[in-house]
Amino acid sequence: MKIFTNIQLAATIALTHMRSRLKQTIIATVGVIFGITMFIFMISMIQGINDFLRNIAFEQSPHLRLYNEMQSSPGTILDKVQSQTINIVDHTKPKDVSPALKDGKQVIQLLQDDPRVLAVSGSIKAQVFYRLGSSTINGTINGIVFEDENALFKLQSKLLEGSFQELATTPNSMVMGVNLAKRLNVKTGDQLLLTTEKGNNFYVTVAGIFKTGMSDIDKQESYASLNTVQRFLEVPAAYITDIKIKLHDMEQAPAFCQELQTKYGFQGSDWRQDNAAIVDGDAFRNFMVYGVSITILLVAGFGIFNILTMMIYEKMKDIAILKAMGFSNGDIRRIFLIQAIIIGSIGALLGLGFGLLATYGISQMPYKSDVMITMDHFPVNYSIAYYISGFSFGIITTTLAGYLPSRKASRLDPITILRG
Amino acid sequence: MNLIEVRNINKYFQQPAKMQVLSDVSFDMEKGKLISITGKSGSGKSTLLYLLSTMDTNFEGSIRINQEEMKGKSNPWLADFRNHHIGFVFQFHYLLPEFTVLRNVMLPALKLAKYSREETEHHAMDLLRLLGVADQAHKRASLLSGGQQQRVAIARALINEPLIIMGDEPTGNLDSYNSDVVFDLFKKLSAEKGQTILMVTHDEDIAGRSDQTIHLVDGKIDRIN
Numbered sequence: 150m151k152i153f154t155n156i157q158l159a160a161t162i163a164l165t166h167m168r169s170r171l172k173q174t175i176i177a178t179v180g181v182i183f184g185i186t187m188f189i190f191m192i193s194m195i196q197g198i199n200d201f202l203r204n205i206a207f208e209q210s211p212h213l214r215l216y217n218e219m220q221s222s223p224g225t226i227l228d229k230v231q232s233q234t235i236n237i238v239d240h241t242k243p244k245d246v247s248p249a250l251k252d253g254k255q256v257i258q259l260l261q262d263d264p265r266v267l268a269v270s271g272s273i274k275a276q277v278f279y280r281l282g283s284s285t286i287n288g289t290i291n292g293i294v295f296e297d298e299n300a301l302f303k304l305q306s307k308l309l310e311g312s313f314q315e316l317a318t319t320p321n322s323m324v325m326g327v328n329l330a331k332r333l334n335v336k337t338g339d340q341l342l343l344t345t346e347k348g349n350n351f352y353v354t355v356a357g358i359f360k361t362g363m364s365d366i367d368k369q370e371s372y373a374s375l376n377t378v379q380r381f382l383e384v385p386a387a388y389i390t391d392i393k394i395k396l397h398d399m400e401q402a403p404a405f406c407q408e409l410q411t412k413y414g415f416q417g418s419d420w421r422q423d424n425a426a427i428v429d430g431d432a433f434r435n436f437m438v439y440g441v442s443i444t445i446l447l448v449a450g451f452g453i454f455n456i457l458t459m460m461i462y463e464k465m466k467d468i469a470i471l472k473a474m475g476f477s478n479g480d481i482r483r484i485f486l487i488q489a490i491i492i493g494s495i496g497a498l499l500g501l502g503f504g505l506l507a508t509y510g511i512s513q514m515p516y517k518s519d520v521m522i523t524m525d526h527f528p529v530n531y532s533i534a535y536y537i538s539g540f541s542f543g544i545i546t547t548t549l550a551g552y553l554p555s556r557k558a559s560r561l562d563p564i565t566i567l568r569g
Numbered sequence: 570m571n572l573i574e575v576r577n578i579n580k581y582f583q584q585p586a587k588m589q590v591l592s593d594v595s596f597d598m599e600k601g602k603l604i605s606i607t608g609k610s611g612s613g614k615s616t617l618l619y620l621l622s623t624m625d626t627n628f629e630g631s632i633r634i635n636q637e638e639m640k641g642k643s644n645p646w647l648a649d650f651r652n653h654h655i656g657f658v659f660q661f662h663y664l665l666p667e668f669t670v671l672r673n674v675m676l677p678a679l680k681l682a683k684y685s686r687e688e689t690e691h692h693a694m695d696l697l698r699l700l701g702v703a704d705q706a707h708k709r710a711s712l713l714s715g716g717q718q719q720r721v722a723i724a725r726a727l728i729n730e731p732l733i734i735m736g737d738e739p740t741g742n743l744d745s746y747n748s749d750v751v752f753d754l755f756k757k758l759s760a761e762k763g764q765t766i767l768m769v770t771h772d773e774d775i776a777g778r779s780d781q782t783i784h785l786v787d788g789k790i791d792r793i794n
Contacts, residue, residue: 154682169667470663473624474677474725475652477645564619567659567737 159483162471167488170460174488177456178496180449185500185543186507188442189535193508195438197529199431203424205362210423211270211301211393212402215256215415217248253389256413260394265405267397270297271389273378278344279325279371281333288329288369290343292378292389301395304359304372311337311357316374322356323377328368330358345381446542449496450550453489457554461485461561469563482559489551490544497543501536572732572765573598573621578630580616580788590616591628591788598781600732601763603755605776608785614769615737617785621767622655622735623647635732652681656726658768660738664710664718664725670697671706674724681729689728696724700754716747723754734758736768740775752778 167174227236250256253271260269273292278285291298295313299305304313308324315322323343325335335341335355343351353373360367373381379388392415396402402419410417421428461468468481512529580591590613598604608614619625621632623639626647632639635654639647656677664673674693678684684692697703700720705713710721719739726734734755740748752775755766759780776782784791 151682155680158676158679158682165665165667466663467665470657470665471676472648473622473651473657475648475650475655475680475729477648479645480648480680563624567663568615568619 155480156483156487159480160487162484163487163491166460166464166484167491170456173456173459174492177449177452178492178499180452181446181493181496181543181547182500182503184442184445184449184546185497185539186503187445188438188539188542189501189504190507190511191441192435192438192535192539193504193529193531194511194527195434196532196535197512197527199434200530201528202427203431206424206427207399207420208302209361209363209366210420212396212399213394213406213409213417213419214423215250215392215394215409215413215417216390217246217250218416248390249384249388250390250392250413250415252387252413253392254387257389257392260392265396265398265401267395268297268300269392269394270294270301271375272298272391272393273375273382273388274390275378275382276346277381279329279333280342280344281335281339284333286329286332286369288371290323290378290381291370291372292375293372294375295372298372298393301393307359307361309358309360311355313357313372315356316372316377319354319356321351321353321377323353323371323373324357324359325355325371326367326369327358327360328364329371330355332368343381347383349381349383351381442539442542446546450546453492453547453550454554457485457489457551458557460488461554461558464558465561465566468558468561469566472561472563473567478559481561482555485555485558486548486551489547489555493544493547493551496547497540500543501539504539505531505536570600571597572600572635573767574631574633575621576631576633578617578620578628578632580613580620580625580628589788591620594630594785594788594790596783596790596793598765598767600765601759602780603759603766604768604781604783605779606767606769606783606785607771607773607776608791610771612785613788614785618735618737618767618769622657623651652677653729654732656729656731656734658719658722658726658734658736658739660741664713664721666709666711668710669707670702670710670713670721673710673721674728677725678728683729693724693728696727697721700724716743716750719743719747719751723751727758730762731764733765733767736766736770738770739768740770740772748772748775 225236225238225241227238257269257271260266270293272294275290275292276287277290278287295304295316299313309327311324313324316324330336333341337355337357339355340352341355343353345351359372375389376386379386382388396405399420403421406417406419409415471481508529508531511527514527515525516527574597576595578591578594579589582588582590594617606614606617616625620628621634623634626639626642630640637650642650664670665676668676671690671693674696675689678689678692679686694703694706697706700723702713702717702720702724705717705721710718713721719742740751743751755768758764759766770776781793783793
């Protein structure tokens with residue numbers, strides 16, 4: 150009870166002090182407001198951009214992928230047979246590994262029943278040449294089952310013209326990336342020539358054009374039905390080269406990937422490996438935001454430190470008088486600490502408000518993305534966590550900034566002041 | 570019964586060079602008296618007062634006030650003791666300039682938190698009336714004249730009805746009319762309310778009119794009359 154009245158009394162004295170130094174108090178508060186506003190604004194914006202980039206990348210990449218890859222054999226067979234001697238074999242060639250996944254279709258069926266798996270799609274990836282007139286462009290053709298692939302990558306939303314459904318109904322049809330179409334100068338309904346690795350040529354019709362936003366994909370990839378590609382490659386209907394999986398919880402991907410690799414003997418990689426640059430980029434950008442914001446808050450903290458230190462020099466007599474009246478060192482410290490905390494909380498709260506306004510403002514700014522078809526405004530993230538950490542930051546820095554001057558005030562010797 | 574018992578006090582200043590300010594000072598003070606401490610400047614009279622004020626804790630010897638030993642007590646304990654039992658009046662009035670006169674007087678009582686805010690305010694107004702500055706109650710303290718400020722400071726010293734009122738040259742900065750007013754008031758308080766007044770002064774006239782005078786020379790008690 151006593152401590153409560155003490156704090157109340159300290160607060161009234163603190164408020165009177167602040168009222169008498171209104172201008173300086175406001176300037177110190179504005180410093181904190183600015184710091185917190187910038188923090189909220191920057192982190193919301195940068196996180197918005199991060200989310201946006203992640204979305205593009207992750208919509209385009211599965212949580213994990215299973216495939217076979219050409220590998221050079223680890224040693225020669227001679228080393229196994231005559232391990233005691235030095236064997237020299239010139240020009241060893243890589244082992245001829247079929248890129249096909251053995252029993253791929255069965256694996257897909259098993260995966261579909263796995264409770265961790267959200268969606269799974271088997272497909273073929275093959276190198277081809279697109280030819281039209283004199284232009285020859287190499288690229289990749291994906292043989293897909295549209296429904297499965299759409300469940301993973303929302304292909305439908307990336308379609309600019311034509312239709313994916315036609316892939317299944319029209320023989321020798323394909324949907325190609327927008328930049329590829331531009332380079333070949335074709336549009337929906339046009340025909341072009343496709344040359345496979347083995348040198349077989351097929352006429353195909355463009356059934357549609359898509360745009361993912363990832364230029365590597367848009368300028369060289371195309372989709373056709375699984376059957377069509379199998380026919381182009383002269384392989385049986387069981388032939389698939391890739392299994393792509395989306396999980397309910399993407400954080401489980403690395404562990405699940407390991408499990409599948411050992412179970413089926415395929416190679417695999419997860420989204421973290423596939424998108425290492427983006428994951429790292431996120432961390433760096435966040436680091437930058439926190440760095441800049443903490444710097445701004447530190448500057449604001451110095452402002453508070455200054456105003457309180459000045460206040461204490463001006464109020465030395467008052468401090469001595471209060472001590473003579475019966476205010477303890479702790480009471481004096483509280484008076485000045487409360488000033489810092491008041492400046493800090495008002496600054497932090499207003500800062501959150503302004504930050505929210507600024508964030509809202511930028512989110513309303515029209516921003517025509519060349520990448521995301523669906524986006525027309527600047528991306529921002531309104532996560533409550535930033536507001537909580539912004540507020541805590543504000544309070545902590547201002548309290549720290551107030552602590553040193555107030556401790557100094559509490560240690561002032563009243564006698565030297567009173568004796569003059 | 571002695572209100573203050575001082576035994577064998579030695580006090581040193583460390584700055585700029587180690588120097589003994591008070592040596593082997595011992596005396597007793599009775600309750601309800603008006604006591605002056607006199608001496609030339611540098612004789613240690615203010616130092617003695619501030620030791621008795623409990624604000625200076627760095628000394629050798631023993632000070633007992635109201636049967637309590639002051640040596641070795643913590644800062645919050647001493648602050649609380651001052652709040653309850655000691656009122657201060659200084660040469661330079663030392664009001665808190667941003668607060669109103671009334672608030673200045675109320676502050677020690679609000680700190681004591683013995684009475685409600687309304688009672689405290691009522692009590693403070695009574696004191697201001699007693700000292701003839703009630704009409705200034707709602708002005709800011711810095712706007713008052715020197716004599717008025719000193720009266721407000723006295724009201725503030727009185728608000729918690731302390732056992733002892735200490736003054737460091739309380740009349741030193743006042744004209745002769747105001748200093749008579751202040752001195753007469755102190756006289757009246759000690760006579761009527763039984764409060765002990767202890768003040769440092771170099772005014773021979775005022776010292777002569779006190780109940781008791783402690784005269785210091787070079788940090789030693791020269792005579793007590």
